[in-house]
Amino acid sequence: MPIKPKPLTFPKNFVWGVATAAAQIEGAAFEDGKGESIWDRFARIPGKVLNGDTLDVANDHYHRYPQDFALMRKLGIKNYRLSVSWPRIYPNGDGEINPKGLEFYNKLINSCLKHGITPWVTLFHWDLPQSLEDRGGWTNRATADAFAVYAETVVKALSDRVKNWITLNEIVCFTLLGYSKVGDKAPGRKESEKVVNQTYHHALLCHGHAVKAVRNFGGKGARVGITDNSAVPIPVTETPADIAAARAWFIEKNSRILEPIYTGRYSADHKKRMGADMPDVQKGDLGLISLPTDFLGLNIYTGAFVRAAKGKRYEELPLPADFPRSSCPWLNIMPQVLYWGTRLPAEIYKVPAIYITENGCGYDVETLTESGEVHDLHRRDLVRNYLHELHRAIADGVPVKGYFLWSFMDNYEWQDGYTRRFGIVHCDFKTQKRTPKTSAKWYAKVIAENRLV
Numbered sequence: 001m002p003i004k005p006k007p008l009t010f011p012k013n014f015v016w017g018v019a020t021a022a023a024q025i026e027g028a029a030f031e032d033g034k035g036e037s038i039w040d041r042f043a044r045i046p047g048k049v050l051n052g053d054t055l056d057v058a059n060d061h062y063h064r065y066p067q068d069f070a071l072m073r074k075l076g077i078k079n080y081r082l083s084v085s086w087p088r089i090y091p092n093g094d095g096e097i098n099p100k101g102l103e104f105y106n107k108l109i110n111s112c113l114k115h116g117i118t119p120w121v122t123l124f125h126w127d128l129p130q131s132l133e134d135r136g137g138w139t140n141r142a143t144a145d146a147f148a149v150y151a152e153t154v155v156k157a158l159s160d161r162v163k164n165w166i167t168l169n170e171i172v173c174f175t176l177l178g179y180s181k182v183g184d185k186a187p188g189r190k191e192s193e194k195v196v197n198q199t200y201h202h203a204l205l206c207h208g209h210a211v212k213a214v215r216n217f218g219g220k221g222a223r224v225g226i227t228d229n230s231a232v233p234i235p236v237t238e239t240p241a242d243i244a245a246a247r248a249w250f251i252e253k254n255s256r257i258l259e260p261i262y263t264g265r266y267s268a269d270h271k272k273r274m275g276a277d278m279p280d281v282q283k284g285d286l287g288l289i290s291l292p293t294d295f296l297g298l299n300i301y302t303g304a305f306v307r308a309a310k311g312k313r314y315e316e317l318p319l320p321a322d323f324p325r326s327s328c329p330w331l332n333i334m335p336q337v338l339y340w341g342t343r344l345p346a347e348i349y350k351v352p353a354i355y356i357t358e359n360g361c362g363y364d365v366e367t368l369t370e371s372g373e374v375h376d377l378h379r380r381d382l383v384r385n386y387l388h389e390l391h392r393a394i395a396d397g398v399p400v401k402g403y404f405l406w407s408f409m410d411n412y413e414w415q416d417g418y419t420r421r422f423g424i425v426h427c428d429f430k431t432q433k434r435t436p437k438t439s440a441k442w443y444a445k446v447i448a449e450n451r452l453v
């Protein structure tokens with residue numbers, strides 16, 4: 001009897017897209033009045049970034065965006081998550097505005113729309129103006145006040161054409177990983193736990209300010225949410241006990257960000273864990289932070305295996321040394337994170353809509369064949385397996401509305417420089433030639449047919 005497989009179709013109107021970030025692709029780091037960012041500075045400190053790679057040129061997207069949008073259109077990509085560079089708009093973070101910065105994003109958004117692509121704009125993806133860092137950066141509450149002005153400026157300028165807004169990208173990466181000894185990101189400070197908690201709190205204030213800016217100036221149909229890289233547990237077995245353990249783990253590991261946003265308070269458990277290291281909170285802060293949003297954006301790549309244990313809320317299992325991973329030591333290949341990473345926040349915080357704002361993988365060696373192809377079958381398969389789990393989440397009723405693959409093209413992978421490639425489009429950084437990889441051609445088909453092929 002011939003077997004008739006069920007097509008793995010996604011819901012009607014499912015949002016398929018690709019993602020990038022300004023600092024990682026634009027280049028033109030000192031052009032047209034752009035101010036220095038903390039990454040421009042950090043990349044010049046010997047030993048901080050692999051090969052001393054800078055963001056100065058990157059993919060030269062600043063000059064090549066029309067061609068890049070033409071390529072997206074050719075691949076059938078209809079949604080594009082990009083970020084705006086704060087130091088391009090306010091070179092010093094606050095004070096004088098740079099009209100050429102706004103002009104650039106006006107032209108970029110027009111070109112994007114002209115190519116039939118819907119923009120999803122992230123207001124902050126790590127490129128803090130160095131001038132603000134010189135005044136304390138995220139440890140200084142004034143940074144949140146400056147951000148409020150910046151966010152309002154961008155929303156006012158683009159809201160006639162941009163309807164989807166993301167406030168911040170991955171708070172933990174520019175607070176904890178930039179300001180504590182566990183991190184290796186800009187600005188590379190080593191502060192106490194108490195100070196780090198204060199940086200989180202200031203970032204949360206920025207989120208609130210941005211939500212307010214979209215509500216006040218976003219116009220009709222504007223929607224806003226944050227992008228978080230919540231830590232994701234996978235229950236070792238799908239039994240009630242292990243699932244309960246995973247749920248407890250999820251709540252605890254993400255309590256710094258999701259609890260204040262969704263419940264309007266830092267929980268008693270969180271306060272107990274932080275003790276004297278709790279941040280200073282002013283009257284009105286938590287109301288601002290917990291303003292209602294329209295969706296939760298999640299960047300999900302990897303996770304941890306968790307199970308129930310006697311006398312404890314959970315037990316996290318150590319990963320075997322040769323567990324499969326991409327070239328990134330942190331990116332262990334666990335497709336199930338797209339299932340549990342969406343289901344748990346939907347259940348716990350009753351999130352109305354979830355978008356995967358990033359998912360993908362990075363490899364150090366990817367070779368162009370003589371015929372000029374890049375057979376990244378490992379990436380193709382990884383994405384397919386992850387999407388299978390996302391499909392399962394949707395089938396179970398998790399309100400997942402879209403998926404953005406990271407990344408459209410190989411780009412500046414922060415402290416790993418240009419070595420680590422996350423793109424579905426190959427970029428030759430000497431010639432700036434773009435070549436769609438096997439994964440891009442496959443993804444184009446997925447988008448066109450709205451199902452896993």
Ligand code: GBH
Nearest residue numbers: 021169170173184229299330358406413422
């Ligand atoms: C995202 O971060 C970023 O948003 C994006 O800009 C980036 O290019 C992309 O992913 C690929 O990296 O110090 O060993 O504990 C991904 C989440 C969280 C991954 C921090 C690396 C630090 C690993 N990142 N994590 S480690």
